Amino acid sequence: MSKVFYRKYRPKFFQEIIAQEHIVKTLTNALASDILSQGYLFSGPRGSGKTTIARLFAKSLNCTDRAKGKFEPCDKCSSCLEINDSRSIDLIEIDAASHRGIDEIRELKEGIKFAPAKSKYKVFIIDESHQLTKEASNALLKTLEEPPSHAVFILATTEIHKMIPTIISRCQRFDFKRLKMAEVIKRLEIIAKKEKLQIEKPALELIALSSGGSLRDAETILDQTATFCSKDKITLKDLRELLGVVGLQKAAELVDALLAKDAKTAILLLGQVFEEGNDLTQFVSEIINYLHASLMFKIGGEDLHNPLTDGLSDEEFGKLKGQADKFQEGDLRKLLDLFLDAQNRMKSSPILQLPLELAIAEYCGIE
Ligand SMILES: Nc1ncnc2c1ncn2[C@@H]1O[C@H](COP(=O)(O)OP(=O)(O)O)[C@@H](O)[C@H]1O
Ligand SMILES: [Mg+2]
Ligand SMILES: [Zn+2]
The missing domain is CATH 1.10.8.60 (Helicase, Ruva Protein; domain 3)
Incomplete structure (x- = not known):
């Protein structure tokens, strides 16, 4: 069977990278002009492309068919193919999260003296490098201070504030953005x-x-x-x-009952959602999301409508508009207050649905 998507579709060329434009530009310029640093630091949230770009950079560095002045790897030479299959002996990946790195860094210090086996560079990618032990960090720092000319280090981290400043200052730093x-x-x-x-x-x-x-x-x-x-x-x-998302449909129905100040219908609906085996904590988030979108529409009309953050289809948004017209802005603010409060209280309530029922009853009881 096929490989999982995130491996299968790991970009093979820089041109496939989404976002992170400034990073791609700087790194590809460095490759094309052959002006390299020996230490790079990639910081940023998970799944933003740190490992992908680190491997691509290593691939281009060691590609034997890359023409002068170009930055893309050929993706065909034996070095490129070995890197694609994670079997290049000159690309060493260390996961500091699983080992915390002491032995690896010791081995690294030993191994680094030797020239690369086949390629131009020995590239070390150290993932989650903030997790290295103090000893390992210090050993790494020593190496970064005087690296042999054939070595290139790429450190990646999701928590830059945990890195020691002396390591940070030894590297060229790139801050990856969370993808939109x-x-x-x-x-x-x-x-x-x-x-x-x-x-x-x-x-x-x-x-x-x-x-x-x-x-x-x-x-x-x-x-x-x-x-x-x-x-x-x-x-x-x-x-x-x-x-396992209950669906905005149910949130919309609940809001209909609230509009009518019909506590009975609202509480029955809640019970039904619960009986069907749905997660009420998830449902309350959806209600809040829905009320949030309603309030934004009330305040700013279509200008504050963002289908990507409120997750509403055109049809659902049409329904929401009709409801929002009937509410006063103050009603929506009150509802949000009540449901945010209920969400908090659900964490410690002995009866899970009780805080929600109270919120409904309180709102419907308001004249
Ligand atoms: N900027 C990006 N452009 C294209 N694909 C990306 C990007 N960031 C992540 N991916 C996809 O997500 C997968 C995981 O990304 P990865 O580089 O391992 O993230 P990180 O190391 O930042 O946690 C990759 O295999 C790739 O398919
Ligand atoms: Mg990674
Ligand atoms: Zn190649």
Whole structure:
């Protein structure tokens, strides 16, 4: 069977990288002009491309068919192929998270003296480098102070504030940005197309929303979707089921009952959502999200409508507009206060749904 998406679609060329433009530009210029640092530091959130770009950089550095002045790897020479398959002996990847690194750094200090076996450079990628022990960090620092000319270090970290400043100052630093929803969607669309996966745009939007900007997580959800939904066209509804999202439909119905100040209907609906085995903590987040979008519409009309952050399809937004027109702005603020409060109280309530029922009863009891 095929490889998981995030491995299968790890970019093989710089041109496939999404966002991180300033980083790609600086690194590709360095490659083209052959002006290199020996230490690079990649900091940024998970799934933003640190490992991908580190490997690409190593690949270009050691590509034997890369023409002068060019920066893309050929992706065909034996060095490129070895790096693609993670079997290059001149690309050493150390995961500081799993070993904390003492032995590795010791080996590194030994091994680094020897010239690369086949390639021009020995490239060391040290992932989650903030997790190195103090001893390992100090050993690394020594190496960074006087690296042999054939060595290039790329340190990656999700928590730069935990790195020792002397290491940071030894490296050329790059701050990776969290990917925007639109960028995640763009990449998912490319993959879906290659996989011949028919999937509605709102479904892709929901994946992007759930991934929190990590392309790796987004690709993993898409992968699961492809595995579990063997249908011609994957819909938003399929995705909501897969992710266990109750759905805005139910939030909208609840808001209808609140508009009518009909506590009984609202509480019955809540009970039904609960009985169906849904996660009420997730549902309360969806209600809050919905009320938030309503309030923004009330305040700023379409200008404050953002389908990518509120996750509403056009149809759903149409429904929300109708409701928002009927509310006073103060009602929506009050509702948000009540539900945010309920969300907090659910964490310690002996009866999970009670804080929500209280919020509903309180709002409906207001004259
Ligand atoms: N900027 C990006 N452009 C294209 N694909 C990306 C990007 N960032 C992440 N990816 C995708 O997500 C996967 C995981 O990214 P990775 O580089 O391992 O993230 P990190 O090391 O920052 O946690 C990659 O295999 C790739 O498919
Ligand atoms: Mg990584
Ligand atoms: Zn090559």
